Amino acid sequence: MNNRSLDRMNRRQLLQYGGAALVGLSSSLRLYASPVSGPRFLLVFLRGGYDSTNLLIPYSSPYYYEARPHIAIPKPEPGSNTSALALNADWALAPAVRDTIGAMYLQREVAFIPFVGTEDLSRSHFETQDSVELGQPLSGRRDYRSGFLGRLSAVLNGSTNGSASISFTDALPLAFEGGATVPNLSLKNVGNAPFDDRQSRILSDMYSGHHLEPMVSNGLELRHEVAQEMADEMKAANRGAINTKGFELEAERMGILMRDKYRIGFIDVGGWDTHVGEGAAQGALPTNLASLGRGLQTFSQTLGAEWKNTVVVVLSEFGRTFRENGNRGTDHGHGTVYWVLGGSINGGTIAGEQQAVTRQALFQDRDYPVLNDYRAVLGGMFQSLWGLNGDQSARIFAQKAPIDLKLV
Amino acid sequence: MAFCIRAAIAGLAAGLVLAVYGCTTSGGGSARADLRRPDASASVLPVLHREDMLWLERVSFGLDSATVADYRRLGRARFLDAQLHPGDASLPAPIAAQIDAMEISHAQPEAWLAAVRAQYKAINALPDGPEREQARKLLNEHGNKLAYEATRRELLRAVYSPSQLQEQMVWFWLNHFSVYQHKANLRWLVGDYMETAIRPHALGHFKDLVMATLEHPAMLEYLDNNQNAAGHVNENYARELMELHTLGVGGGYTQQDVQQLALVLTGVGIDTGNPPRLKPEMQALYRHRGGFEFNPARHDFSHKTLLGHAIDGQGFAEVDHAIALIVSQPACARYISRQLAIYFVADDPPPALVERMADTFMHTDGDIAAVLRTLFSAHGLDASLGEKFKDPMRFVVSSVRFAYDGRPISNARPLLNWLNSLGEAPFGRQTPDGYPMTESEWASSGQMSRRFEIARAIGSGNARLFDAEDASSAVPAAGFPQLSNRLYFEAVEPFLLAKTREALNRANSPQEWNTFLLSSPDFSYE
Secondary structure (H helix, E strand, O other): OOHHHHHHHHHHHHHHHHHHHHOOOHHHHHHHOOOOOOOOEEEEEEEOOOHHHHHOOOOOOHHHHHHOOOOOOOOOOOOOOOOOOOOOOEEEOOOOHHHHHHHHHHHOEEEEEEEEEEEOOOOOOOHHHHHHHEEEEEEEEOOOOOOOHHHHHHHHHHHOOOOOOEEEOOOOOOOOHHEEEEEEOOOOOOOOOOHHHHHHHHHHHHOOOOOOHHHHHHHHHHHHHHHHHHHHHHHHHOOOOOOHHHHHHHHHHHHHHHHHHOOOOEEEOOOOOOOOOOOOOOOHHHHHHHHHHHHHHHHHHHHHHHHEEEEEEEEEEOOOOOOOOOOOOOOOOOOEEEEEEEEEOOOOOOOOOOOOOOOOOOOOOOOOOOEHHHHHHHHHHHHHOOOOOOOOOHHHHOOOOOOOOOOO | HHHHHHHHOOOHHHHHHHHHHHHHOOOHHHHHHHHHOOOOOOOOOOOHHHHHHHHHHOOOOOOOOHHHHHHHHHHHHHHHHHHOOOOOOOOHHHHHHHHHHOOOHOOOHHHHHHHHHHHHHHHHHOOHHHHHHHHHHHHHHHHHHHHHHHHHHHHHHHHHHHHHHEEEEEEHHHHHHHOOOOOOHHOOOOOHHHHHHHHOOOOOOOHHHHHHHHHHHHHHHOOOOOOOEEOEOOOOOHHHHHHHHHHOOOOOOOOOHHHHHHHHOOOOEEEEOOOOOOHHHHHHOOEEOOEEEEEEOOOOOOOOOOEEEEOOOOHHHHHHHHHHHHOOOOOHHHHHHHHHHHHHOOEEEEEEEHHHHHHHHHHOEEEHHHHHHHHHHHHHHHHHHHOEEEOHHHHHHHHHHHHOOOOOOOOOOOHHHHHHHHHOOOOOOOOOOOOOOHHHHOOEEEEEEEHHHHHHHHHOOOOOOOEEEOOOOOOOOOOOOOOOOOHHHHHHHOOHHHHHHHHHHOOOOOHHHHHHHHHHHHHHHH
């Protein structure tokens, strides 16, 4: 047994004892209670179908350069600090994330899973985002009241593990549907807490004894504590002022909250539907990727010691067409590339079923095929992260056996 | 009494609020008596009871002075009659003028569709570069503008129309027959969809409503029926038509019925402005109107069996036949009645009430006004009063109605922003199921604290509701609304929960007092 898996075992045991102690606390106390160390999971949903082929570049494939005459990213240059970063003999990482995700990959804190995705062939954002978030078998009727993170939260709450879930969004996403009372708060603009202590107390008192009391007090506390944490963070001498923007800023705030309070998080990031002029080494897509990369690196740093207990999965509803279109962009495709990040994952690897990237290998002569079912892949990670049994796994992803890619 | 409050608040200091409270409690009885003194319009209802006000909140988008006055003047039965059979609603002149100035009030969707198609074509013919990007941007901005106008018009009517029940029904059906503005060219269509498919039938016959949505390009585009053709069947709309629009899950139809209805619906699509070349025997079967088209050349003329009934291949007449069949099912009467009861009565409405409504539906050929009469006359309603959580639309609209009480706003963007931030953007539901109308979907911790922030924005007068729409002029802060007014003392104050009174009593300023009132459970429930 290597150190990593020892680590993991201890983590699980700790969590079980620690979790038991949490049972019985009121919800508002639980919010403030210091969590025992334990697995944390963040799902980053790139809405719009990001062009994974220009993130994880199949640079050994001549067909890649043939199919993307205007937007292909040049091969890695030995000795260069700015070209694509060769990850192995076949795959390279976009230069836009070289200094962030690339550096973490070399630290074995990042892995990629190409040829992953859903069975959904609608190529519709909305259909496929739903498919992913619901995580239900496609053959059955969709139950819009049950998302896979909701089921994961329920499974963990139902055991002694306990979980504190949060969505860093304005509304609760479909993925969290069905999960008891998951709090949500967008971290884009947290500013000053809208109400001071006295006002918050009055508002809470107004709902005391009411069945909404926990939501009201949690909501006000969460808003207040987020503002407070951010203020503290800005004052912390070793960090200086927060001068990050956009996703990086949100990621830093998420890092603080997941370090201190929460176990399962969700955030979505838009702007990936690059039908037109997506750029190659530079341009619209690389700009977005760079921001994402900086954010995730900031997130990892903010978590501090807890980064070792954290797994982040970055996914998108589908990949895009392998060939560029007439507008130097790409259209809706099928298979994509998921990112897995974490302080103690078995990173530095390209995981899952793979095949050589040739024209013949394309699905319907246009897209990456799906060789790794996302439900099996995520199910395998959850099983390993929380030590779930078969029944519990089946409650999260019905009719799909988990596959352990040995990443976490 | 009224003077005492105004004077106290005008000369506000922390200590004076206590004086206000003292005023209202010690002198409350005489104040109310004073307010209820019959005036020239001879009130039919000199005394308003809690049940009256809660009932009125259910029928309307929330209380304002005009609605309460109507209710007093007419009494419950006549008020309900008027709401169920509204004439032409007279909006306040400035609001009517705002709506009249909108582009969506003066154009035809088929003309827009043709223009958009032509513009996309022209854009695609341009070489890559700034000119092309600019043209694309302009087209996008136009679509966004039209979709926003549709939302704005709906919000203005919801706040200001005297036909409050009609406006609630427009909102209810828009959500029931939900479409998503960001799909394809829908931004150019949603205004017309609301105006010509939903609004005229909101209190009419259910079958007409189904047919009007079925014959609207917004729905045909949204649920892909424009791609449903003989040999290339797309079941999307057929399935949702039965599952979401009429029969409900478990409504007695099978996958076989979905497939058969999809065949019935083949050829029902969107008029592209280029009439198809048809064989002579087909020409008489072609139909088109307002962007809708039935193209017999794309229709599957085979014999179908739907819900056990034979439907012969005869073109669009099959659609009439199929829809008549579907909406006459008892399952449809029950499903629609239950959806209405969830919206108006309770998250889990009493089955006996739903049955009574379904009976009315069956006996009146799906007369929506008749079904609503059963609902609002039902004894079952009284038991639920005060227990129904307002969805964001009701919360936002009722707040503005109560706070500004008929004063015309000039900028509806804050309302839209609030709905967005609470997760109920109009025309913004991606999935065809519409927004849920149950409390658990809207009372998350994040949404509750957001609600309080909105209450504060309204209560403190910082909401920019009186700026110009295009932000060309920002009106200096108009001051905060006076919520402790006659409407409050007449229709709200007597029925407040004790804890709400305590909170109001702890307010340090009138703005804070307003914020607490709009944040109270009294205000989030109806």
